[in-house]
Amino acid sequence: MPDTVATLAELAAFPTISADSNEALIRHAAARITAAGGRIHTLAGAKPGKFNMLASFGPATGAGIVLSGHSDVVPVTGQNWQTDPFTLTERDGKLHARGASDMKGFLAAMLTAAQRCDAAKLTRPLHLIFSYDEEIGCIGVRDLLERLRAEHFQAQGCIIGEPTEQRVITGHKGKIAGCVCCRGRAAHSANPALGCNAIMLAGEMLHEMRDLQAELTKGRRDDAYPFPFTSLHAGTIKGGVALNVVPDYCEIEFEIRHIAGEDTSALLRRLGAAGERLGAASNGGTVEVRVTNDYPGVETPRGAAITQIALAAAHTEETGKIGFGTEAGLFTQALGMETVICGPGSIDRAHKADEYVTRDELAACDSFLDRVIATLY
Secondary structure, eight states: OOOHHHHHHHHHTSOOBTTSOOHHHHHHHHHHHHHTTOEEEEEEOSSTTOEEEEEEESOSSSOEEEEEEEOOBOOOTTOOOSSOTTSOEEETTEEEOTTIIIIIHHHHHHHHHHHHSOGGGOSSOEEEEEESOOTTTSOTHHHHHHHHHHTTOOEEEEEEOOOBTTOEEEEEOEEEEEEEEEEOBOEETTSGGGSBOHHHHHHHHHHHHHHHHHHHTTSOOOTTSSSOSOEEEEEEEEEOSOTTEEOSEEEEEEEEEEOTTOOHHHHHHHHHHHHHHHHHHSSSOEEEEEEEEEEOOEEOOTTSHHHHHHHHHHTOOOEEEESSOOSHHHHHHHHOOOEEEOOSSBGGGTTSTTOEEEHHHHHHHHHHHHHHHHTTO
């Protein structure tokens, strides 16, 4: 029988950092799936060397189940790893490698579960999706979902195997990332009145953002989240070229993580209006609020078929919500497909040195997926 730990070792050896190609991993997974009798459809991404892959087992028609995960991982630069991050290394029952939790452990479990299943007995299809560039804004899967939408692809539901400690997750916040771009006019600092200080404009916008966050904590709330409100966060600020030059440009990278029902267009209009007001009051400056990336949240009903399948397979009656984002809402948005998140490992170990998953966690995921696939017989 295929071994999930050995499969994880194979996948971890591919350094699929988001900035680099995932082609070798996709080719490797495709070869294993083809050998197991699966049908492969790959879709080249917008960037060279980037690929999404859909693999299917069983009949070509019918509302089956999708198992999905991203193939990319975050960088290891600057992290103090005790071992090679791209060689799976076991220490004290922990399997260390970049992506072990997030989320090549689930990809390995997907592959071995598909190899264990009896494709000839499936009455509805089993689909596996491997995506790219999730870690930089859920970018890659959008191309595949648009293709599937155009082809009228249907499924009973989708399970995305992000690291949830095998808990069944039915909700997370959506995210909007953007730039508050402040433009001024350069001048010598000895006579600043001849210029317009873009950093000062950015500072005023930070005050506006702080006040808006304060309002948000008095509005909609969802106590399933550690921070139960929509959040507005300034992550980076960049501006200026030298101390003796009035800066003509400064930008703030911001994000909004919004709970269900929040009117995000109204929040963006508020920021935009504040920028227009501050720009007009300045000495010739402007402020532009620009969205650079966004993905929807997910709110899957407890009564949804895929939720009930996942709960039964996980041997639990409890659902939960998570603070981090996934591709789940994009599946619902593009295909109307109800989606839950459930996978081995913990997000608390992700993106860090010595990231790991345990053998027991992978074994629990194997059993979980076997029970999910059993619903297709």
